[in-house]
Amino acid sequence: MFRDTKSSWLSTLRYDVPASLVVFLVAVPLSLGIAMASGAPLVAGLIAAVVGGVVAGSLGGSAVQVSGPAAGLSLVVVDLVHTYGWRATCMITLLAGAVQLVLGVFKAARAALMVSPAVIHGMLAAVGVIIALAQLHIVLGGSSQRSAVANLVELPGQIANLHGHKVAVGVLTILVLALWTRLPKPVKVVPAPLAALFAAAVTTWAFGWDVTRVDLSDSVTEWAFPVLPQGDWHLVVAAVLLVALLAGCESLLCCVAVDGLHTGRRADLDQELTGQGVANMVTGALGGLPVAGVIVRSSANVQAGARTRWSAILHGVWVLVFAFGFGWTITLIPLEALAALLVFIGVQMVNLGHIKKVHGHGEVPVYVVTMVAVILLGLAEGVLAGLALAALLALRRLTMVTVLKREDREGRLRVTISGSLTFLGVPRLTHELRAVPTGAHVDLDLNIDFMDNAAFEALHSWRLDHERTGGTVDIDELHDEWYTLAASGGRTLPKKSPLKAPDRSWLPWAHRRRAPAEPPDSVGAECQLTAGAREYHRRTAPLVRPIFTELARKQQPSHLFITCADSRIVPSLITASGPGDLFTVRNIGNLVPRRGAEPHDDSVVAAIEYATQVLNVRTITVCGHSGCGAMAGVLSGGVQAGSLPGLRRWLRHGHHSLATFIELEGDRLHSGALDVLCRVNVQQQLENLRTYRKVDELVRAGKLELVGLYFDIGSARVHMVPPLRPATPYVGMPARRVMTADRRVLGNPPQTGRGARG
Structure with missing residues (x-):
């Protein structure tokens, strides 16, 4: 116990x-600036920073999120201050915290994630524009x-009536902020906002510029x-609910984003909302701004x-020490520098990255x-407008129906209807079905996940008329x-079904719908195999019997397919492909032992000899896959093989793949190293095939093609992987260039590692 406590304290100190x-250092200038933008006393920003750090940091559900005054709430606060006054605004903040506390206790935090991120990003961008326009007037020596709209209209007149020193200090501040990111890394240890305000304060003092000073007369003592x-x-x-919901949504979305920045404990959103509620009650009572989780300080923290949460807590303590011990230094900061x-x-806050993300969806x-x-x-009106449009677009997507028609070789018309069939899609459905020629033989595929009564009636009526x-x-x-249940008078399910296709042989057992006689989760693997064989005899065998009758005489596969034994590769x-197309070899890691390699293995060699000299296949394909456990073992130097001596011996055949990987990528491992090695392993096995004389002769003669495939399991995409050296080498192009230049894909391959970047 003592050792664990000591280790914890050492970790905190380190x-x-x-x-x-x-x-x-980041929080102090931002807190002062946000208080200024909110029309609140400047000390209110420091109070919110202290409470956000100490209270929200102690009680929140995230280990590394930092809370404090948020720029996104400044528009609400400034309107409340103008309408009700500062002390009443503090009461609204306190009551909003109570609402957040109640929502957190009743586990309502997840509901905040229902808000479209496009609405949140659009709101924050608008707030950024409003803040920039308002404060630009102060930088130019005027007032917002x-x-x-009024700020935009008044801007030309403000520019025409410039105030020299005030404009100069504002321009200086913005220049320091813009250029600070380009400086060497050791210099950037000092946060850019602090450096900009320090440069502004020193410059105005040194040259005696006539600027407006920050006023802290509204101190905590009052x-x-x-x-x-x-x-x-x-x-x-309405104001209480608006502050509660906006601050809560911003905190929870920030919490989710911060979880993606670190590998520690995941955040508890309900606890986070509860902590934010208590913090807002405290900051409201003490005369501070509303508190929310903020991404800038949180990402800086990570x-x-x-x-641990001690970082957020201690940052609040440092702000408190600064306010009482060194608060007088704030009066040295020019007001125009804060405005800049x-x-x-x-x-x-107008983030182009956010625009790209929402554009993709x-x-x-x-x-x-x-x-x-x-x-x-206004803020409330704008958010409601965004939410309404997001709901309409979601409704349109959910009710979108696509109808595809094509004629097969036998003259039958195949019609595929996809989407959710509701009354909103009936007009399009009936329009497309009426275009089906009278008397046509129609195969109608319903690729739908919901059908209401109006859609059923329209579809059923058309079917009866057509027949x-x-x-x-x-x-x-x-x-x-x-359709079947509705036509038989049965009761359909009350909600949309998940995207699954029962009675399809390619689905895993766990995804199929069991017959009523089979108790769920009570059948073992043997019973599943037996049940699968019965299903095959009942549904599939009658369909494929003519094919297998023809194949019973002999096999004539065109491909030798070498792939991993991984159960996810089919x-x-x-x-x-179908029966008789592929002559398949499967082993751990889709490895092809080089000719004469140790440990000796005849099984793969026998398959290669039989396929090329007896079956006369035209193609040998090596297919790897993402996240291959065998390659993980090779990458670990056999450590992950543990106490499996046979596996360790077998993985020696992957050493050439590892050597090629190191040659191409270097010896530094990165996050995508495993999947890069899985691709390189495919290329190396194609090279290993060339060590067999007969295979190399057939390849050189153009009678045999070597093909590499890579199956990305997560995206269910198949990618082409070119050999390290083609049958006819590219003149003047090294192997590394060949691999990069000839990377053909089926779909878009994931960009991982330096090899993928070329």
């Missing part, structure tokens, strides 16, 4: 204390207007307890090496509508039997 100092807001209580309740810092932060309209509506109408006029309709349902599935 990692968390330095990280807390980095976050503290009430709305973004604290007064918050008061209830006066006015329409409906609007007050990058600085924080391991806010302009820079506002511009950065077709949600740019949601982002743009939210952003424009927040700027023109009445001499046509035929054979319906095959790829998912749950929505050669016939990933190559769309």
Whole structure:
């Protein structure tokens, strides 16, 4: 126990204390700037930073997230301050914290993740634009207007009436912020906001510039307890809910994002919401700004090496020590420098990376509508507009129906209907079905996951009419039997089914629907095999019997297919091949022992000889896959093979693959090293095949082709992998260039490692 406690404290001293100092240096200037943008006393930003660090850090559900005043909430706060006054705004913050506390206790945190990220990103971008426009006036020596539109209209006049020293200090601050990231790494240990404010303060002092100084007369000693807001209580309740939900959503989304930045304990979202609620109650009572989890300080915390919540807590302690012990230094900061810092932060909140992400999912309209509506109408109105558009787009996607028609060689018309069949899709459905020629023989595939009564009636009515006029309709349902149950008068399921296809032989046993007589989870592997054989005899054997009758005389495969024994690799599935197409060899790691290699192995050699000299195959394919356990063993030098002597001996045949990998990638391991080795292993096995004289002769004569495949299990994609040396080498191009230049793919391969980047 003592040893564990000592180790914990040593870890805190080594990692968390330095990280807390980095976050503290980032938090102080940001807290002052956000307080200024919120129209609140500057000390309110420091109070929120202290409470966010100590209270939210102690009680929250994330080990490394840092909470404090958030720029995204400044627009709400400034409006509340203008409407109700500062002390009433503090009461709204306190009540919002109580709402968050209740939501956290009742486990409602996950509901916040239902909000479209496009709405959140659009809102934050709009807030950034509004902050930048408002503070730009202060940088230019004037004062900001009430709305973004007014600030934009007044901007030309403000530029025409420049104030020399004030503009100069603002420009200096922005230059330092912009150039700081380009400086050497040792210099960048000092956070850019702190360096910019320090440069501004020193410059104005040295040259005696006429600037506006930060005023801390509204200090903690003048604290007064918050008061209830006066006015329409409906609007007050709406304000409380708005602060609670916005701060909660921003904290929880930040929490999820921070989880992706570290490998430690995952966050408990309900506990995080509870901690944020308590923190907002405390900061409201003490006269601070609303608190939320903030990504800038949290990511700085992770990058600085924080391991536990002690870093966030200590950063709050350092802010408190600074406020009481060195608060007088704040008065040296020019107000225009703080405004310039806010302009820079506002511009950065319009994140192009977020636009690219939402563009990939077709949600740019949601982002743009939210952003424009927040700027023109207000925060609440803009968020509601974004949510409404996101809901409409989601409804459109969920009810989208596609109807594909094609005619096969036998003259039958195959119609495939995909999507969710609801009343909203009936017009398109009936339009497409009416275009089917009268009297046609139709194979109708229903690739749907839901069908309501209106869609069934439309489909069933068309079928009856089509058959009445001499046509035929054979319906095959790829998912749950929505049409069959409805046609028989049975009760359909009340909700959409998961995307599964029962009674399809290519699905794993665990994904198929068992017959009612079979008790779930009570059949072993032997019973599953027996049941699978019975299903084969009942459903598949009658269909394939003519093929196997023909194949019974002899086999004439065109491919020798060498692949791994991994249970997730199904050669016939990933190559769309059938009986008699592939002569298959499977072993651990899809290895081909080189001619004369030790330990000696005749099984693979026998298969190669038989395939090339008896069956006369035209192609030998080596197929590897992602996350191969055999390659993990090779990469570990046999350590992962453990006490399996046979496996360790077998993996010696992978040493050439490891040597080629080191030659191409270097000896530094990276996150994608395993999958790069899996690809290189395929190329090396193609090389190993060339060590057999007969194979090499056939390849050189153009009678045999060597093909490399790589199956990415996670994406279910098959990629082509070229040999290290083609049958006819490229003149003047080294092997490394050949591998990169001739990387042909089926689909887009994942970009991992330096080899993938070329």
